[in-house]
Amino acid sequence: MNEIILDTETTGLDPKSGHRIVEIGAIKMYNKVLTGERFHYYINPQRDMPNEAYRIHGISGEFLKDKPLFKDIADEFLNFIKDCSSIVIHNAIFDVQFINHELSLLNRSSASFIDLTNTVDTLAMARRKFPGMKSSLDALCKRFKVDNSARQLHGALKDAMLLAEVYVELTGGRQVSFNLNNSNKIKENSSAKNFDGKNNKKTIIVKPTENELEKHRGLLDKIPANVWYHD
Secondary structure (H helix, E strand, C coil): CEEEEEEEEECCCCHHHCCCEEEEEEEEEECCEEEEEEEEEECCCCCCCCHHHHHHHCCCHHHHCCCCCHHHHHHHHHHHHCCCCEEEECCHHHHHHHHHHHHHHCCCCHHHCCCHHHEEEHHHHHHHHCCCCCCCHHHHHHHCCCCCCCCCCCCHHHHHHHHHHHHHHHCCHHHHHHHHHHHHHHHHHHHHCCCCCCCCCCCCCCCCCHHHHHHHHHHHHCCCCCCCCCC
16 A cells, blocks of 8 residues: 655645745655655745744745745656555645645646545544544654654654654554564464474483382382272
8 A cells, every 4th residue: 555644844824824835745655664755845935934934844934045936846746646545644634735725826626636535644543542642743753652853843854754653653553563473473483382203402311220210110009000090
């Protein structure tokens, strides 16, 4: 199963208020294993960078001045995600609305838009699995012991990589693999008990002395003949 793990950084919270995407990062997984394929761009939003957003991701307007526009990377992005079975996003509705808004600004048909029903929202998954607990990406990394020490600021590609590990944990991936490994070990241990009489190691046989044999025979003589008999 091909899945895309995706994250974006933006200038704000609402695309309808003029906010834009400034970074997009996506990676591919096949059957919960990273393929090494990735898509990553910083994007010139053609507007200023609010201080509130800058404090979150540390991406300045000055840094983005020479970066491509969304229209320059749109086709490459759509090609990257076109064959995936689902797109995994933390708080999917946020990223999807921004991406679809960017596509709408390019007058792309709705057929190119991301369908929210084709996404896996790890935020919703975490809230169902751990009701009442913190469900931020940082909180989930801590819960699942995923190393996020390098995440001083948000970053689309960096967060997509962390989300991939969290997603595997949320879906029981590591536990399943662990159990399968244990099953193999159990089978190996069980087969080892089916002794076939062969032993590559030298066997040491200790024979009883004649005195020990005599004492053993004397003990047997004292046992009543019908002691082993059961009606």
